[in-house]
Amino acid sequence: MTDASPIRAAVLVIGDEILSGRTKDRNTGFIADTLTDIGIDLEEVRIVSDRMEAIVEAVRALSSRYDYVLTTGGIGPTHDDITADAVAAAFGVPLVFDDRATAILKAHYDRRGVEMNDARRRMTRIPEGADLIPNPVSAAPGFVIGNVFVMAGVQAIMQAMMDDVVRRLPAARPLLSETIEAGRGEGDVAAALTRVQEAFPAVRMGSYPYHDGTRFTTRLVLRSRDGAMLATAAGALRAALAEI
Amino acid sequence: MTDASPIRAAVLVIGDEILSGRTKDRNTGFIADTLTDIGIDLEEVRIVSDRMEAIVEAVRALSSRYDYVLTTGGIGPTHDDITADAVAAAFGVPLVFDDRATAILKAHYDRRGVEMNDARRRMTRIPEGADLIPNPVSAAPGFVIGNVFVMAGVQAIMQAMMDDVVRRLPAARPLLSETIEAGRGEGDVAAALTRVQEAFPAVRMGSYPYHDGTRFTTRLVLRSRDGAMLATAAGALRAALAEI
Numbered sequence: 430m431t432d433a434s435p436i437r438a439a440v441l442v443i444g445d446e447i448l449s450g451r452t453k454d455r456n457t458g459f460i461a462d463t464l465t466d467i468g469i470d471l472e473e474v475r476i477v478s479d480r481m482e483a484i485v486e487a488v489r490a491l492s493s494r495y496d497y498v499l500t501t502g503g504i505g506p507t508h509d510d511i512t513a514d515a516v517a518a519a520f521g522v523p524l525v526f527d528d529r530a531t532a533i534l535k536a537h538y539d540r541r542g543v544e545m546n547d548a549r550r551r552m553t554r555i556p557e558g559a560d561l562i563p564n565p566v567s568a569a570p571g572f573v574i575g576n577v578f579v580m581a582g583v584q585a586i587m588q589a590m591m592d593d594v595v596r597r598l599p600a601a602r603p604l605l606s607e608t609i610e611a612g613r614g615e616g617d618v619a620a621a622l623t624r625v626q627e628a629f630p631a632v633r634m635g636s637y638p639y640h641d642g643t644r645f646t647t648r649l650v651l652r653s654r655d656g657a658m659l660a661t662a663a664g665a666l667r668a669a670l671a672e673i
Numbered sequence: 674m675t676d677a678s679p680i681r682a683a684v685l686v687i688g689d690e691i692l693s694g695r696t697k698d699r700n701t702g703f704i705a706d707t708l709t710d711i712g713i714d715l716e717e718v719r720i721v722s723d724r725m726e727a728i729v730e731a732v733r734a735l736s737s738r739y740d741y742v743l744t745t746g747g748i749g750p751t752h753d754d755i756t757a758d759a760v761a762a763a764f765g766v767p768l769v770f771d772d773r774a775t776a777i778l779k780a781h782y783d784r785r786g787v788e789m790n791d792a793r794r795r796m797t798r799i800p801e802g803a804d805l806i807p808n809p810v811s812a813a814p815g816f817v818i819g820n821v822f823v824m825a826g827v828q829a830i831m832q833a834m835m836d837d838v839v840r841r842l843p844a845a846r847p848l849l850s851e852t853i854e855a856g857r858g859e860g861d862v863a864a865a866l867t868r869v870q871e872a873f874p875a876v877r878m879g880s881y882p883y884h885d886g887t888r889f890t891t892r893l894v895l896r897s898r899d900g901a902m903l904a905t906a907a908g909a910l911r912a913a914l915a916e917i
Contacts, residue, residue: 446881448715449850450705451894454698457720461694471692473727474720476701479879483717507863507880508870548863567889583882583889606693619751619792626752635723636751637690638827645811645827650695 436469436599439491442476443484443502443512444582456501456587463591468603468654469497479503484515492519492577497598502582504571506548512579513572517556520574527555530570537568565589573597605656607663611647611670614638618647621669629662631655680713680843683735686720687728687746687756688826700745700831707835712847712898713741723747728759736763736821741842746826748815750792756823757816761800764818771799774814781812809833817841849900851907855891855914858882862891865913873906875899 440460446452457474464471472495477483484503491498503512517524530553538545552569555561562571562578564586571580571590578597580590611618615638626634633652638645649666653659684704690696701718708715716739721727728747735742747756761768774797782789796813799805806815806822808830815824815834822841824834855862859882870878877896882889893910897903 442718445877445879446894448705448718449848449896450702450707450709450715451850452881453702458694458697461692463694465694471694472722474686474692474718476718478716505880505882506860508867509879543860546860546864548867549860551863552860583884585884604693606695616750616787616790616793616796619795620790623752623792633689635689635753636749637696638749640827640829650690652693 436497437472437495438464438469438497438499439473439475439495440471441484441487441491441498441500442474442582443479443500444476445478445509447476447502448478455584456582459584459588460499460501460591463595465604467595467598467600469598470604479509479511481511481515481518484512485519488516488519488577492575496576498577499594500577500579501587504552504569504579504581506551506569510551513554513556516574516577516579520556520577522557522574524554525557526550526553527559527561529561530555533561533570534568562590562593604652604654605659606650606652607659609649609651609663609666609670611649613647613670613673614645615647617673618649618670621673622649622666625662625666625669628665629658632659632662634662634666680741681716681739682708682713682741682743683717683719683739684715685728685731685735685742685744686718686826687723687744688720689722689753691720691746692722699828700826703828703832704743704745704835707839709848711839711842711844713842714848723753723755725755725759725762728756729763732760732763732821736819740820742821743838744821744823745831748796748813748823748825750795750813754795757798757800760818760821760823764800764821766801766818768798769801770794770797771803771805773805774799777805777814778812806834806837848896848898849903850894850896851903853893853895853907853910853914855893857891857914857917858889859891861917862893862914865917866893866910869906869910869913872909873902876903876906878906878910 447454477487503510556574559572559574566586578594580587635650637648691698721731747754800818803816803818810830822838824831879894881892
C-alpha cells in the first residue's frame with residue numbers, strides 16, 4: 430500500500446495588525462487543524478502586510494506552487510482592505526461590483542435598516558469570474574477564483590466560511606497520526622527515533638520537545654496515510670524506546 | 674519631522690508540527706510584540722515544513738529581502754532538526770562541530786550527570802563563522818550568521834534567546850500607536866477613516882473589526898514614529914468620528 434499523492438495547500442494571512450503583534454493570528458491554527466482533518470497537507474504559511482505588491486506577489490507565488498491557497502484578512506469595507514484588489518491583479522482580471530454580492534448585502538442591510546453606503550458597497554467588489562463564499566455571520570461574502578479561496582480575517586466569519594470551503598475541496602485520504610509520549614528528553618530518544626525512521630521512511634516521524642511543568646520531555650508523532658504501516662511503525666518505535 | 678528609515682525584519686517558523694495544527698504557533702506573536710516594542714517593522718512571516726529545500730529557499734529569500742530574519746524551530750537533537758544544516762547551506766558555509774557550543778553543552782550535561790551522546794552532540798553543529806546565542810534554559814545554543822538569527826522553537830527557550838537577540842539588534846525609533854474604539858461597525862466609519870488617512874498619509878491607519886460579545890464594532894489604530902503627528906492625526910480622526 431503506497432501513500433496516495435498528497436494534496437498540497439498554503440495559507441496566506443493578510444494584515445498589518447498580525448505583523449505588529451496587536452492581533453494574534455488564531456486563524457492559521459484553525460485552518461491547519463481543518464486541513465489535517467480532511468487529509469490535505471498544509472505546506473506553507475505566509476503572513477504579509479496590507480500592501481498591494483506584497484499580497485499580489487504572495488498570491489502568485491503560492492497559487493502557482495500549491496494545489497490550493499486559503500487567504501484570510503483584508504476583505505472588509507475600509508481603505509486598508511485591498512485583498513480583493515490584489516487577488517484580481519494577481520489573476521489579471523478586473524475587480525467588479527458583483528450583482529450577487531450586491532443582492533446579498535442589500536437584503537442583509539435592508540433587514541437591519543442599515544444604509545448601503547460606499548464603504549459597504551466596497552465589499553461587493555469581487556474579481557470577475559469568481560464564485561462567492563457565503564458569510565452566514567455578517568453577509569459580506571468571500572470568494573474563490575482559480576485555486577485561491579479568499580476569506581475574512583475576523584475569526585468567527587473565517588470559521589463559518591471554512592464550512593463552505595471544505596465542501597469545495599476534494600476529499601483526500603486523511604493523514605493518520607499516532608502520538609507517543611516518550612517520557613524523556615529529546616536527547617535521550619533521538620538515536621532510537623532515527624533508527625526507526627530509517628526503517629519506515631514512508632512514515633513521517635516528528636519529535637516535539639516540551640516542558641510538562643516539571644521537566645523537558647518529548648512527544649513523538651508518527652504520520653501516514655496508511656493505517657497498517659503507521660501501526661507497525663509505532664509498535665517498532667515503542668519497542669525501541671523500551672530498550673533505552 | 675519625517676519618519677526615520679524603517680528597519681525591516683521577517684520571521685521564519687520551521688516545523689511540520691505547526692503546519693499540521695498539532696502545535697499552535699505562539700512564537701510569532703511574541704516576536705512581533707518584541708520587534709514592535711523596539712521599533713523594528715516585522716514585514717513578513719513564513720512557516721515552512723522540516724524539509725531542507727523549503728528552509729534553504731525561505732532563508733535565502735527572506736535574508737536577501739529584509740534587514741533581519743529571525744527563525745524559530747528545528748535546532749534540537751533529532752533527525753528532523755535540520756535548521757542548522759539548511760542555514761549553513763543557504764549561506765554556503767560548512768556546518769561544523771563548534772568548540773564553544775561543545776564546551777557549553779559538556780559543562781551543562783556534566784553538571785547533571787547526563788551523557789553527551791551523538792544526538793546531543795548534534796546540537797553543537799553550527800555554521801562556520803556564526804556567533805552563538807545563549808540558551809539559559811537548556812544550554813543548547815542558537816546562533817546568528819549574517820543577518821539571520823536562529824532560535825529554538827520551544828517557547829520558553831525562544832523567549833530567553835530573544836533577550837540576547839534584542840541586544841544585538843540596532844536601537845530603532847519605536848513605532849508609536851494610538852487606538853481609537855470607534856464604537857460602530859466598519860461600514861459606518863470607513864468614509865471618515867479614508868478622509869483622515871488621505872490628510873495624514875505618513876500615519877498608517879488600520880481598521881480592525883471585532884465582535885465585542887454583543888455586536889460587531891471597530892478598533893482603529895494609528896501608527897507613526899512621529900509622536901506629534903500621531904497625536905494630530907488621532908485628534909482629526911476623533912473629530913471626524915464625532916460627526917458621523
